[in-house]
Amino acid sequence: MSQKVRELYEQFPYPLRDPHQEKDRLLMPPLDTLSRVNHYCFGGAKNFDEGFRALVAGGGTGDSMIWLGEQLRDVGGTVTYLEPSGASTKVARSRAEARGLTNVTYVNQTISEFAKSKPEPFDYINCAGVLHHLENPEEGLRDLTSVLKADGALGVMVYGQHGRLAVTEWRKMIKPLLAGKDLTEQLALTRTLLSSLPEDNMLLKLGGGPGFIKGLLENDPEIVDLLLHPVECAYDVHGVYDFAASADLHVAAFTGFFGFGGTGKAHYSIENLVRDPVVLRDLGAKPLREQQAFCERFSGAMPLHAFYLTRKDKAQSADILPDAERAPYFFVPPNETFFDDLSTLAGQPVLIEDGSGNAVDLTGGPDLARLLSVFDGKNSVAQLVAILRDEILDTQPIDMNSIAINTLGAVWALFHKFDWMLAANPDGWQKVDGERTLSVRKQ
Ligand SMILES: C[S@@+](CC[C@H](N)C(=O)[O-])C[C@H]1O[C@@H](n2cnc3c(N)ncnc32)[C@H](O)[C@@H]1O
Secondary structure: OOOHHHHHHHOOOOOOOOOHHHOOOOOOHHHHOOHHHHHHHHOOOOOOOOEEEEEEEEOOOOOOHHHHHHHHHOOOOOEEEEOOOOOHHHHHHHHHHOOOOOOEEEEEEOHHHHHHHOOOOEEEEEEOOHHHHHHHHHHHHHHHHOEEEEEEEEEEEEEOOOHHHHHHHHHHHHHHHOOOOHHHHHHHHHHHHHOOOOOOHHHHHHOOOOOHHHHHHHHHHHHHHHHHHOOOOOEOOOHHHHHHOOOOOOEEEEEEOOOOOHHHHHHHHHHHHHOHHHHHHOOOOOOOOHHHHHHHHHOOOOOOEEEEEEEEOOHHHHHHHOOOOOOEOOOEEEEHHHHHHHHHHOOEEEEEOOOOOOOOEEEEEHHHHHHHHHOOOOOHHHHHHHHHHHHOOOOOOOOHHHHHHHHHHHHHHHHHOOOEEEEEEEOOOOOOOOOOOEEEEEE
């Protein structure tokens, strides 16, 4: 770790967090929500118990450590928080203390120092916003892999090359002016420029408008991290796959991140972005990573990539029907009137929404309500096929089993698209999303 980076995070612990706020809010980084980790990395089969070991590498001021610690505290799982910055650790520790979290161990080391100490391996390693700041990110990823259990998984976030062009251009622009200035002086200069930003500057688009710049001007660590970091690189989709391969790992799934929707994975799906059927068909014939790479440049709005990495290739299985013994469940729970509303709107076009801009359109009616109500987290995929075949689709005259499987697959595809449904063991880890609920609206 370079001296400059070390000093930066001592002076500006990142992200800016106030431990007093812990009593009012719990931040839940979507990458580390264990229902997702279970689904995408462990095929829904993980038992989160006292043996479960999570590592947060480059934990900063503690967002992921707190969220993992909270989810694991009741089952006795533990979190190791690894962070070289004493100032960041101080904030993270105060936050954990404010919550009474006792299942966290604090380690004041770099990733490479920690790997050399040969700790007992981990089930899940979070490393968000860290590897792209290393002099040698591949070495960092290999070090993390060396402390991962054989069936373990990583949740990683790195900068996105294409969606971050505004930052790259800004850095080119300002570089000649930074020479000879220390970080405090560089920050002052950057603040001056941001305060009178021309309205067509690309940074405004990156952040979604003037509110972004106002927020930046109230958050010095964010300005420093975003615009003045001495060591950084960025990846496009192909770069992410190559980066994973450099440590013999596979991309199990792309997912969401703060400020990029809890459901970022839909951004990587051609079905969500491309309307033209011919283009869609041609793209559909390409390998998955080509499709995702197309989405990155077509959407133009991916300033970062958040993804899960596993030793075995699980990408193909993530989006097809879960294994027969798993139970699909509503990770985003239907609201109180969901099933009644669906029944009442019989034969009418309806929108199912999750309150964060994601929607699916269907035709309402009691049959759809009944069909969705059997996804209760208790029925396994095999049982769902039997229920569909024998109780719901039993009036059809043809091969009921294949109709049942196809119907199940269609429902799953629709409701898995935005993580509204995930899968786990029938008696397994099925904690629901604390932030969204599903509702029905007449179109
Ligand atoms: C941008 S912050 C991200 C913090 C946190 N992961 C998050 O997402 O909120 C990067 C963090 O990585 C830490 N870091 C930088 N180089 C590191 C290294 N070689 N080993 C471990 N941590 C490192 C920094 O001290 C800093 O706290």
